[in-house]
Amino acid sequence: MIVELGHFALILCLSLSILQSVIPIVGARNGNAGMMASGTWIAIAAFVVIALSFISLTYAHVASDFSVNNVWQNSHSLKPLLYKYSGVWGNHEGSMLLWVLILGFFAALVAMFGANLPPQLKANVLGVQGWIMTAFLAFIIKTSNPFDRLQPAPFEGKDLNPVLQDIGLAIHPPMLYLGYVGFSITFSFAVAAMLSGRIDAAWARWVRPWALMAWIFLTAGIAMGSYWAYYELGWGGWWFWDPVENASFIPWLTGTALLHSALVMEKREALKIWTVLLALITFSMSLLGTFLVRSGVLTSVHAFASDPERGVFILVILIVFVGGSLTLFVFRASELRSGGLFAPVSREGALVFNNLFLATAAASVLTGTLYPLVLEAIDGSKISVGAPFFNMTFGPLMMPLLLAIPIGPLLSWKRADLWVAVQKLYFAAGIAIVLGILALAFVEGTSVLAALGIGVAFWVMVGALAELVMRSGIGRLDTATALRRLKGLPGSTWGTAAAHFGVGLMMLGIVSVSAFEEELIKRVAPGEVNTFAGFEIKFEGLSPAKGPNFIEDVARFTITGRGVIDLEMLPTKRLYTTRKMPTTEAAIETFKFSQLYLSLGDPEPDGSITLRAWWKPFVTFIWLGPVMMVFGGLISLGDRRLRVGAPQKAASRRKLANA
Amino acid sequence: MHRILLLCLAFALLSTPAFAVNPDEVLDDPVLEERAREISSKLRCLVCQNQSIDGSDAALAKDLRVLVRDRLKEGDTDAQIFDYVVARYGEFVLLQPKVGSHTLILWFMPIVVLLFGIGIFVVKSRNAKVTKTASLSDKENEMIANALREDD
Numbered sequence: 001m002i003v004e005l006g007h008f009a010l011i012l013c014l015s016l017s018i019l020q021s022v023i024p025i026v027g028a029r030n031g032n033a034g035m036m037a038s039g040t041w042i043a044i045a046a047f048v049v050i051a052l053s054f055i056s057l058t059y060a061h062v063a064s065d066f067s068v069n070n071v072w073q074n075s076h077s078l079k080p081l082l083y084k085y086s087g088v089w090g091n092h093e094g095s096m097l098l099w100v101l102i103l104g105f106f107a108a109l110v111a112m113f114g115a116n117l118p119p120q121l122k123a124n125v126l127g128v129q130g131w132i133m134t135a136f137l138a139f140i141i142k143t144s145n146p147f148d149r150l151q152p153a154p155f156e157g158k159d160l161n162p163v164l165q166d167i168g169l170a171i172h173p174p175m176l177y178l179g180y181v182g183f184s185i186t187f188s189f190a191v192a193a194m195l196s197g198r199i200d201a202a203w204a205r206w207v208r209p210w211a212l213m214a215w216i217f218l219t220a221g222i223a224m225g226s227y228w229a230y231y232e233l234g235w236g237g238w239w240f241w242d243p244v245e246n247a248s249f250i251p252w253l254t255g256t257a258l259l260h261s262a263l264v265m266e267k268r269e270a271l272k273i274w275t276v277l278l279a280l281i282t283f284s285m286s287l288l289g290t291f292l293v294r295s296g297v298l299t300s301v302h303a304f305a306s307d308p309e310r311g312v313f314i315l316v317i318l319i320v321f322v323g324g325s326l327t328l329f330v331f332r333a334s335e336l337r338s339g340g341l342f343a344p345v346s347r348e349g350a351l352v353f354n355n356l357f358l359a360t361a362a363a364s365v366l367t368g369t370l371y372p373l374v375l376e377a378i379d380g381s382k383i384s385v386g387a388p389f390f391n392m393t394f395g396p397l398m399m400p401l402l403l404a405i406p407i408g409p410l411l412s413w414k415r416a417d418l419w420v421a422v423q424k425l426y427f428a429a430g431i432a433i434v435l436g437i438l439a440l441a442f443v444e445g446t447s448v449l450a451a452l453g454i455g456v457a458f459w460v461m462v463g464a465l466a467e468l469v470m471r472s473g474i475g476r477l478d479t480a481t482a483l484r485r486l487k488g489l490p491g492s493t494w495g496t497a498a499a500h501f502g503v504g505l506m507m508l509g510i511v512s513v514s515a516f517e518e519e520l521i522k523r524v525a526p527g528e529v530n531t532f533a534g535f536e537i538k539f540e541g542l543s544p545a546k547g548p549n550f551i552e553d554v555a556r557f558t559i560t561g562r563g564v565i566d567l568e569m570l571p572t573k574r575l576y577t578t579r580k581m582p583t584t585e586a587a588i589e590t591f592k593f594s595q596l597y598l599s600l601g602d603p604e605p606d607g608s609i610t611l612r613a614w615w616k617p618f619v620t621f622i623w624l625g626p627v628m629m630v631f632g633g634l635i636s637l638g639d640r641r642l643r644v645g646a647p648q649k650a651a652s653r654r655k656l657a658n659a
Numbered sequence: 660m661h662r663i664l665l666l667c668l669a670f671a672l673l674s675t676p677a678f679a680v681n682p683d684e685v686l687d688d689p690v691l692e693e694r695a696r697e698i699s700s701k702l703r704c705l706v707c708q709n710q711s712i713d714g715s716d717a718a719l720a721k722d723l724r725v726l727v728r729d730r731l732k733e734g735d736t737d738a739q740i741f742d743y744v745v746a747r748y749g750e751f752v753l754l755q756p757k758v759g760s761h762t763l764i765l766w767f768m769p770i771v772v773l774l775f776g777i778g779i780f781v782v783k784s785r786n787a788k789v790t791k792t793a794s795l796s797d798k799e800n801e802m803i804a805n806a807l808r809e810d811d
Contacts, residue, residue, distance in 0.1 A: 235714050242709045359776065368765065371765045382751040384753060386701075386711065386755065388700070389755045413807070521685060601681060
């Protein structure tokens with residue numbers, strides 16, 4: 001019964017979304033205040049209804065109702081409760097429902113907190129969001145209904161893919177979706193502004209918090225996915241340039257570019273056309289990512305061609321929204337007058353530089369991801385584009401960007417003196433050069449490239465703090481005054497510093513792991529002691545154990561060294577009984593910021609086992625960096641100037657001018 | 660061909676996974692082993708999704724790893740090994756595609772996009788300069804600058 005209510009709610013939500021697509025926009029056209037205002041309530045109602053639908057699917061999963069096909073396919077009565085919840089979005093149908101839930105969530109947020117928006121813009125934004133909702137609800141109901149029943153109902157479920165039975169995968173998809181579906185709002189804002197024809201600095205001011213919010217979630221989601229892959233897939237890699245990863249990374253690159261260009265548009269009325277285009281592109285990339293992941297085209301072009309229903313549906317959605325919005329853009333862009341002029345060397349110039357490289361990086365990742373698919377579709381030839389290609393093209397594109405990070409915020413708007421800004425950074429440059437040389441001279445195994453990487457990472461980190469130092473007057477003023485001024489700096493300044501610092505930190509982690517990682521691959525017998533990376537690793541033996549829906553072999557290692565004595569580490573090999581699927585569960589121990597990573601290979605009849613051990617120096621910086629970025633984003637989001645809508649400020653200024 | 664692939668896939672999934680690089684595969688010569696790892700990370704495991712043979716559990720990947728090491732022991736250069744593997748399995752096996760007529764767009768896309776972007780920026784700012792000198796006097800410019808300074 002509850003399942004049928006959920007099914008009904010899904011269809012009801014489609015009806016509401018159709019209303020939401022039409023009424024507010026017609027109202028905005030005709031200047032009908034009532035119709036425009038109705039968008040607010042329809043959007044909230046649509047969100048409530050889709051939430052109910054989602055809750056009833058969750059209920060079916062938690063209650064192990066195997067008469068629902070989706071539950072039967074992806075659950076098991078013995079599955080731990082947490083994964084009964086996360087199993088809701090651990091499959092195609094459920095994850096699409098989550099997608100639409102988040103779409104509705106953002107529309108409802110705009111409906112509730114968009115009181116300071118001009119009614120016409122708000123109505124158009126909600127209307128456009130309604131179009132997207134309608135398209136995806138139709139997709140779910142037509143091709144991917146999670147509420148389909150089975151008759152007769154099976155007695156037991158087929159269990160969830162074991163690699164998805166993990167806390168990281170419970171949180172990662174919702175985060176990621178909040179990010180890349182979150183960019184639907186900036187898309188809706190862009191289309192809405194083009195519909196009403198008003199695109200100015202105020203628009204950028206309204207859009208920025210939404211873009212920032214989506215960016216925060218996307219950053220957190222990608223970082224979490226990376227950490228999940230690191231510990232769950234069992235070989236300690238943290239980024240694979242897999243098409244699925246790229247699908248979320250491309251919107252991140254363009255979304256980051258959008259955050260920076262919207263700043264120029266807000267402060268200086270420049271880059272309008274480009275900013276609007278970026279808002280369209282970012283969500284288009286999210287749609288493209290959804291197409292790639294959900295159509296099955298990645299697994300094989302043939303699989304896609306043999307069962308094209310879902311893929312073609314999303315492809316049509318993709319073409320309509322991307323094509324439609326770009327067409328609108330072409331017609332409107334020519335009407336946009338670009339505002340503030342600026343010299344190439346200026347804050348604006350630096351932000352253009354940022355956008356140029358981020359956009360190029362996004363384009364090259366996009367090309368690399370799609371190229372094999374397109375080539376195969378055209379002439380049937382198969383090539384692979386993998387990690388070596390991306391490292392080779394993406395790395396060099398990031399270098400100029402990293403070098404520019406500390407300089408940008410120190411340049412003044414309109415026209416700046418590059419030399420003056422660089423002079424202010426002598427301290428950061430000094431630290432970077434000294435540390436790079438020290439690493440080269442004293443740390444064994446440092447290549448010139450690694451030393452350069454370390455230098456650049458410190459340049460970014462120390463340089464990120466330069467603006468704080470400069471503006472608070474540390475070193476120039478007495479300590480008390482400087483500290484007071486430091487505290488008084490606006491949230492956005494702190495946020496920028498924290499986020500840029502995070503970029504440097506992440507870079508340091510990447511360089512450190514790539515250059516100084518140590519590896520041991522060895523067959524070990526019980527009682528055997530191996531010396532590795534400053535540890536003594538003793539293999540105590542292998543013992544069987546039983547979990548709720550798996551059996552496992554637990555290997556016991558005791559670790560001595562680097563400040564620990566007889567620390568126990570327990571990597572295991574699991575077999576999930578329902579799916580007969582083996583997995584490797586690594587054991588990871590953190591020493592300050594570095595990690596010791598143990599993973600198992602095959603056991604032998606004589607009780608010995610293959611051990612793979614890695615020492616990963618400062619590996620945690622790879623994720624602490626993004627944590628800093630998220631933190632910086634949150635501080636910026638808390639900045640009053642960002643939250644307070646522009647209209648009031650503009651209005652009060654006008655009053656002053658009139659007085 | 661398809662049937663063989665499927666068979667390989669089934670075999671890879673059913674057999675208990677051999678772990679990526681196994682101790683018995685490792686070459687005694689550390690320099691040669693280092694090269695083997697480098698080469699392996701650039702070769703695709705044919706039955707996996709986007710995985711190098713260096714990180715793959717599949718039986719086929721193991722065969723290829725052993726093959727690479729055998730060639731290295733014979734004294735082949737890296738280029739010879741890549742050619743040998745490509746001759747047997749096709750270009751699909753390379754994770755970093757060759758530069759050629761069929762991959763021109765792939766390899767040169769970043770440079771073209773970057774130059775295109777720089778081009779637009781240069782043209783735009785040059786146009787802007789022209790309008791600037793044509794339309795505003797120094798005094799007006801100063802007034803704007805003052806107004807903007809107050810704004811910040």
